[in-house]
Amino acid sequence: MIPLSEPKEGASGKTGRWRTEKPVLNKERCTNCLLCWVYCPEGAIERTEDKVEIDYDYCKGCGVCANECARKAIVMEDE
Amino acid sequence: MNEFNPTLKGLAAKEEILMPGHRLCAGCGASIVVRQVLKATRGPTILVNATGCLEVATTIYPYTSWAAPWIHSAFENTAATASGVVAAERAFEKKGLGKRSDVIAFAGDGGTYDIGFQALSGALERGEDFLYVLYDNEAYMNTGIQRSGSTPRYAWTTTTPVGPAEMGKLEYKKPIDLIVAAHDIPYAATASPAYWRDLIVKARKGIEVEGPAFLHAISTCDRGWRHDTGETVEIMRLAVETCYFPLFEVENGEFRLTSRSKAIAKRPELKKPVSEFLKLQGRFSHLIKPENADKLEEVQKGVDRYWEKIKKLCGE
Numbered sequence: 246m247i248p249l250s251e252p253k254e255g256a257s258g259k260t261g262r263w264r265t266e267k268p269v270l271n272k273e274r275c276t277n278c279l280l281c282w283v284y285c286p287e288g289a290i291e292r293t294e295d296k297v298e299i300d301y302d303y304c305k306g307c308g309v310c311a312n313e314c315a316r317k318a319i320v321m322e323d324e
Numbered sequence: 325m326n327e328f329n330p331t332l333k334g335l336a337a338k339e340e341i342l343m344p345g346h347r348l349c350a351g352c353g354a355s356i357v358v359r360q361v362l363k364a365t366r367g368p369t370i371l372v373n374a375t376g377c378l379e380v381a382t383t384i385y386p387y388t389s390w391a392a393p394w395i396h397s398a399f400e401n402t403a404a405t406a407s408g409v410v411a412a413e414r415a416f417e418k419k420g421l422g423k424r425s426d427v428i429a430f431a432g433d434g435g436t437y438d439i440g441f442q443a444l445s446g447a448l449e450r451g452e453d454f455l456y457v458l459y460d461n462e463a464y465m466n467t468g469i470q471r472s473g474s475t476p477r478y479a480w481t482t483t484t485p486v487g488p489a490e491m492g493k494l495e496y497k498k499p500i501d502l503i504v505a506a507h508d509i510p511y512a513a514t515a516s517p518a519y520w521r522d523l524i525v526k527a528r529k530g531i532e533v534e535g536p537a538f539l540h541a542i543s544t545c546d547r548g549w550r551h552d553t554g555e556t557v558e559i560m561r562l563a564v565e566t567c568y569f570p571l572f573e574v575e576n577g578e579f580r581l582t583s584r585s586k587a588i589a590k591r592p593e594l595k596k597p598v599s600e601f602l603k604l605q606g607r608f609s610h611l612i613k614p615e616n617a618d619k620l621e622e623v624q625k626g627v628d629r630y631w632e633k634i635k636k637l638c639g640e
């Protein structure tokens with residue numbers, strides 16, 4: 246068996262460049278519930294010690310996290 | 325099996341197998357399905373992937389977004405490829421070369437309802453031990469939104485246009501869950517990523533069960549369904565809340581409603597009109613026009629009929 250491809254983040258490059266809108270996190274409002282994390286299609290939300298963090302290298306700006314955050318801690322802004 | 329009680333904190337600590345930076349569209353439902361399913365793994369897992377969006381968008385040579393052993397298979401033979409992987413793993417185990425890995429196959433609706441159905445049915449009949457995950461976006465999205473056996477009646481696709489002569493697809497969606505369940509396999513279930521715990525618990529059951537397991541997840545496609553990328557999860561939630569896509573499982577022949585669908589069966593006033601689900605999607609925009617009220621009513625009746633049928637099977 247020959248492994249053909251190398252696994253890596255950004256197999257298709259820095260997909261953050263696709264964004265037209267950008268999710269911005271308000272850490273004050275965030276309760277670290279991780280709902281945005283479980284719904285992000287990209288896996289671009291990272292869990293840190295206390296709050297989440299958005300990985301702008303790969304976030305495609307879909308807006309799912311902003312829609313699903315019950316605390317309205319994420320808002321979409323123009324890039 | 326009953327000990328698996330996932331929390332988001334626990335799941336977030338697990339390694340991400342589908343790594344970011346793939347080429348699936350912004351707001352794609354398929355990647356949410358896959359991310360959630362892969363949070364249910366219990367150890368080394370081998371993935372089999374049919375041709376489709378998920379495959380082409382995650383394996384741009386010479387790289388791959390999969391941090392696990394992954395094998396591509398044609399549209400026709402995902403379940404056959406998975407059967408082969410299981411057989412090889414069994415042989416290794418027999419020879420004392422280590423415990424066999426779990427096997428999960430991912431395929432879309434084109435690769436399941438239509439092209440790969442024969443291989444799937446065969447694997448179910450032979451009792452092969454793997455979890456088959458169908459991510460159902462209700463058309464051939466990868467090749468340009470052509471209708472499939474899963475496309476619902478009146479949905480627009482590029483091969484079922486909307487115009488004076490016809491109004492989208494004229495045929496009905498194939499009842500794949502009931503067809504699969506009729507094979508009398510140990511486990512079959514439906515799921516929506518909006519109900520993440522329900523989906524992940526079901527995926528885990530499918531992995532743990534001995535013999536074939538089938539998980540049918542609804543999976544929005546913003547390009548093909550014509551909706552805002554940010555509404556992906558909302559639409560997959562409305563699919564359940566309107567009973568367009570009831571959540572249930574079939575364990576050793578016993579049907580059971582789960583999660584929100586179970587709550588709706590108990591409190592019917594929670595059931596939303598199907599128009600709530602349809603109106604967010606451009607592929608159904610013609611159904612929302614006043615002159616097509618009769619068609620909308622027909623769709624609502626179809627949903628009601630299906631929901632009653634599933635409820636009855638589930639003994640509700």
Ligand code: SF4
Nearest residue numbers: 275276278279281314
């Ligand atoms: S959903 Fe909102 S509150 Fe919860 S972790 Fe994400 S940003 Fe924070």
Ligand code: SF4
Nearest residue numbers: 285304305307308310
């Ligand atoms: S905008 Fe979309 S891709 Fe970006 S972090 Fe939010 S959910 Fe993930």
